[in-house]
Amino acid sequence: MNAIKGNRTHKGSTVKSRISAAAAGCAVAALSVMMAICLSACGSGSKSNTASSSASTRSSTSASSTSSQQHSSASKSSSKSSTKSFADTLGQFGAFDPVTVEGSGDDVIDIPCAGKPCLMSVTYSGAHNFVVEAIDSDGSMVDLLVNTIGSYDGTVTDYQRYKKATNLQIESSGPWSVTFFPMSAMTQATNGYQGSGDDVVCIDEPKITKLHFTNSGEHNFVVMAYGMSKSDLLVNEIGAYDGTVSWSQNQSFLVVNSTGDWTVSW
Numbered sequence: 001m002n003a004i005k006g007n008r009t010h011k012g013s014t015v016k017s018r019i020s021a022a023a024a025g026c027a028v029a030a031l032s033v034m035m036a037i038c039l040s041a042c043g044s045g046s047k048s049n050t051a052s053s054s055a056s057t058r059s060s061t062s063a064s065s066t067s068s069q070q071h072s073s074a075s076k077s078s079s080k081s082s083t084k085s086f087a088d089t090l091g092q093f094g095a096f097d098p099v100t101v102e103g104s105g106d107d108v109i110d111i112p113c114a115g116k117p118c119l120m121s122v123t124y125s126g127a128h129n130f131v132v133e134a135i136d137s138d139g140s141m142v143d144l145l146v147n148t149i150g151s152y153d154g155t156v157t158d159y160q161r162y163k164k165a166t167n168l169q170i171e172s173s174g175p176w177s178v179t180f181f182p183m184s185a186m187t188q189a190t191n192g193y194q195g196s197g198d199d200v201v202c203i204d205e206p207k208i209t210k211l212h213f214t215n216s217g218e219h220n221f222v223v224m225a226y227g228m229s230k231s232d233l234l235v236n237e238i239g240a241y242d243g244t245v246s247w248s249q250n251q252s253f254l255v256v257n258s259t260g261d262w263t264v265s266w
Contacts, residue, residue, distance in 0.1 A: 086204035091184035117162040126174020134165035154198030202253040215241040217260025227252035
């Protein structure tokens with residue numbers, strides 16, 4: 001997988017960031033395991049319903065007919081619910097109540113969901129550098145989440161390296177806040193979805209083959225996609241963008257880095 005072009009730069013800041021193929025691969029593997037757990041649970045329920053239907057058949061033809069109809073409806077409902085919400089699959093990573101931490105200036109704060117991937121809604125109202133790094137228990141950086149100058153309002157995730165992240169190290173010259181959410185709280189994008197700035201959104205469609213993106217920001221525009229069987233760096237540009245890329249993972253989520261308005265459609 002290619003590294004992000006140059007620096008991950010927002011409004012002139014200069015801290016470097018790279019996406020590693022190994023880390024992305026581990027992230028996809030974790031997502032695949034969660035889906036396998038979810039599908040296994042659904043499959044167990046179907047087997048139970050089948051056994052129940054067989055028992056009803058032995059009791060009487062009339063009861064069998066009724067049971068068969070109920071089982072058919074239940075199977076359709078189960079099948080529909082198993083694919084209805086990608087957020088349900090993401091929820092397998094663990095649920096917790098949102099936690100908000102507020103502060104001002106430089107600080108190091110605990111990640112309340114350490115050991116689980118999460119979403120982080122981050123705001124900052126200062127005029128100078130604002131950097132948020134995920135760090136491990138030794139204080140070493142494991143991921144650069146935010147790197148900008150001036151006010152900031154966006155959503156990021158530690159999904160790629162969450163197993164190592166224990167704290168957030170914040171460099172700031174003004175007030176800031178971080179709200180931690182479970183992955184299941186992710187916004188589901190619809191066809192033609194309009195976003196702004198950094199965000200994390202999921203796609204849950206019967207079938208897609210490509211994604212079309214536009215971006216009006218002046219700085220980096222990066223889109224990293226995570227699906228059930230693969231991940232890919234879909235877009236890595238600087239400035240305005242209007243293009244279509246191949247992506248066939250109908251259940252997936254996008255990590256978008258932008259300094260302006262952007263859209264995604266399929």
